[in-house]
Amino acid sequence: MTIENTAQALDELGIGPLTDEQKRLLDEQGYFIVENVFSPEEVAEMRDEVDRLAAIEGEFGGHEVHIEPGASRLSNLFNKSPAFDRCLTCAPTLAAAHYLLGEIHVGSLNERSPGKGSGQQHLHSDLPRIHATDWRGVNSMVMLDDMTEENGPTRIVPGSHKWSSINVPDINMGEVKTIEIDEATAPKVPKDPMATYPGEFHVTGKAGSVAVINACLWHGGTTNISGKPRRILHLFIGRRDVPQQLVERDHVTPELLARTSDTQRYLLDIEGADPKITGYPPMPKEARKWAVADTPGTKA
Numbered sequence: 001m002t003i004e005n006t007a008q009a010l011d012e013l014g015i016g017p018l019t020d021e022q023k024r025l026l027d028e029q030g031y032f033i034v035e036n037v038f039s040p041e042e043v044a045e046m047r048d049e050v051d052r053l054a055a056i057e058g059e060f061g062g063h064e065v066h067i068e069p070g071a072s073r074l075s076n077l078f079n080k081s082p083a084f085d086r087c088l089t090c091a092p093t094l095a096a097a098h099y100l101l102g103e104i105h106v107g108s109l110n111e112r113s114p115g116k117g118s119g120q121q122h123l124h125s126d127l128p129r130i131h132a133t134d135w136r137g138v139n140s141m142v143m144l145d146d147m148t149e150e151n152g153p154t155r156i157v158p159g160s161h162k163w164s165s166i167n168v169p170d171i172n173m174g175e176v177k178t179i180e181i182d183e184a185t186a187p188k189v190p191k192d193p194m195a196t197y198p199g200e201f202h203v204t205g206k207a208g209s210v211a212v213i214n215a216c217l218w219h220g221g222t223t224n225i226s227g228k229p230r231r232i233l234h235l236f237i238g239r240r241d242v243p244q245q246l247v248e249r250d251h252v253t254p255e256l257l258a259r260t261s262d263t264q265r266y267l268l269d270i271e272g273a274d275p276k277i278t279g280y281p282p283m284p285k286e287a288r289k290w291a292v293a294d295t296p297g298t299k300a
Contacts, residue, residue, distance in 0.1 A: 003266035006103050006240070012263045015091045018099050026096055030161035030217040033203065034092045037210040038142065042086060047144045047207075049083040050074060050111050050231050056280070063287035064246055065110060066171060070118030071221070074111040076246055076281060077233070078268065079253045084109060087235050088264045093140040096212045097237035100135050105269040107137055107238035108245040111144075116227030119152040121220035122193040122292050123200075125165035126236070128176040129216055132162075136174075136242045137215035142233035143207050152224035153202040154211070154232075160188075160218035167193055167292035174243060179293070193220075193292075210235075240269075249273035251281065 003009050010016075018026070025032040038046075054061055054072050062073025077084045087109055097104045127136045147153050164185040168176075181189055190197055202222065203211045213219060215236070224230055236245055248268045254275045257265070265271045 001262045003262055006098050009263045009266050010094060010098060013089050013094070015089070015094050018095045022092075022096070023099060026100065026212070026214060029158040031156055031158070031203075031211060031213040032092075032096075033205055033209060033211045035206060035209045037090065037092060038086070038208045040208065043144055043207045045083045046233070047231055049081045050113075050144065053077075053080055057283065060283050060287055062110065063284050064251065064281070065108060066169070066291070067287045067289055068112070069289070071112055071114040075108065076251050077109040077111065078106075078248070079251050079256050079277070079281060082259060084233070085260070085264070087142065087233065088260075088267055090140065090142065090210060090235055092210050092212050093138060093235050093237055094267075096140075097138040100138055100214065101237070101239040103240035104237050104267075105240045105244060106248065106267050107236035108234070109236070110234045111231060112221070112234060113229060113231045114152045114221060114224040116224055118224060119221045120194055120223045122167045123155075123157070123190055123197055123218050123220045124167035124169065124193070124292055125218060126168065126215040127172050128165045128168050128174070128179050130176065135214065135216065135239070137236060137238040139213050139215045140235045140237075141203065141211040142235055143205050143209045143211075144231040144233065145229045146206050147204050147230055147232065148226075148228075149202060149204060150224075150226035151228045151230040152222050153204050155197070155200045155202050155220055155222050156213065157197055157200050157218040161214040161216040163188060163218070165216050166218060170291050170293045172245060173293050244269065251277060253277050253279075253281075
């Protein structure tokens with residue numbers, strides 16, 4: 001079967017549109033949360049695979065995108081285990097991305113879990129934008145553990161997707177060389193992007209829940225004060241004309257091509273790809289660290 005567009009792909013997967021309330025929340029607040037997207041059995045399988053892969057990759061976990069001292073990271077997950085294939089049918093994320101972006105593809109699937117006393121990040125946006133409606137991506141947090149106030153919940157600033165993007169990770173800047181802060185946003189920019197921001201909201205939820213955010217929303221990790229696991233998958237969906245965070249066809253394995261459907265290959269943007277990697281993806285000798293791009297006026 002040839003998949004011609006996103007609408008056909010989502011129809012093949014049985015994914016319908018967002019509810020009116022989800023659209024309102026995404027438009028006005030920049031996020032919404034859905035409970036029980038994945039069953040306890042599905043969550044347990046993905047969690048076990050995260051632990052297995054983290055043991056293999058150690059300090060270089062996440063190297064295909066970036067590593068982060070103090071946090072366990074993994075990237076390129078679709079090529080490493082079929083347990084994560086179910087994320088290609090994550091209805092809240094895919095429906096939100098289609099609603100906001102139109103034609104879409106998977107940008108990446110990563111995992112992040114901060115260790116005890118670690119996890120505080122700059123308040124940042126995941127993507128830049130060059131005009132008011134230049135939405136380039138939707139990110140989501142698939143909770144494999146309960147996310148609580150004690151184990152490093154993600155903080156967000158509701159409505160901040162309407163402001164200028166700040167502190168975008170350098171790997172996500174694309175063709176944008178630097179971000180200028182507009183006049184309306186300038187008074188809102190934090191002098192210390194690591195500090196608590198007035199009105200910030202902490203995303204919490206039970207394992208199996210999914211939080212969906214506009215990728216321009218100001219957000220960041222917080223400190224895991226308890227040391228309890230906080231394994232979260234970041235399922236990022238980009239506008240189809242925007243380069244993927246992880247270019248899937250550069251990493252695709254024969255195993256992934258063999259087990260995915262036409263629809264899944266369309267969403268991964270790997271139709272007709274020639275596998276370059278056989279077996280477990282190789283480990284590097286060094287890796288890029290998580291870093292924010294230079295945004296005028298946003299550094300502490």
